[in-house]
Amino acid sequence: GTLSENQVATLMNHSGWAIVPIRFGAGIKRKLLQYVFEELPVISTPEGIEGLPQPLPLSIKVLGLDNWSSIDIRDWSDSTLSIRGENSGTEWINNYYSKEQMDKELAKVVNAILNQ
Numbered sequence: 001g002t003l004s005e006n007q008v009a010t011l012m013n014h015s016g017w018a019i020v021p022i023r024f025g026a027g028i029k030r031k032l033l034q035y036v037f038e039e040l041p042v043i044s045t046p047e048g049i050e051g052l053p054q055p056l057p058l059s060i061k062v063l064g065l066d067n068w069s070s071i072d073i074r075d076w077s078d079s080t081l082s083i084r085g086e087n088s089g090t091e092w093i094n095n096y097y098s099k100e101q102m103d104k105e106l107a108k109v110v111n112a113i114l115n116q
Helices: 005-013 030-036 065-070 073-080 089-097 099-114
Strands: 016-018 040-044 058-062
Touching: 005 030, 016 030, 030 040, 030 089, 089 099
Parallel strands: 016 040, 040 058
Antiparallel strands: none
16 A cells, blocks of 8 residues: 555654665665655665765664664664764755755756756
8 A cells, every 4th residue: 555645754753763674776765865854763775775975874874684683773773863963864965955956966967968
């Protein structure tokens, strides 16, 4: 089934963390960006962060699937929720995905095409 945007928002508001157990794929994962924007700590496989600008916010923990059992979710998510400022998820989203940043990136592409 599918969930409405409101249902997804409600679930995220009641979650302490999110997981992205992607094993293969390409491109930016929209749900991961949504988790980061909502300031949820995220555990992801390396494939789940493919295409994302580096450095990642501290709220994203990247582990191979074989290592997921080694993390104590409670300790990690509690400490991650207090991250603010330069390393916060919201700041990272604003730096790379704001309308202003997208306008700058689009202008670079258009200029490169026009100057060929």
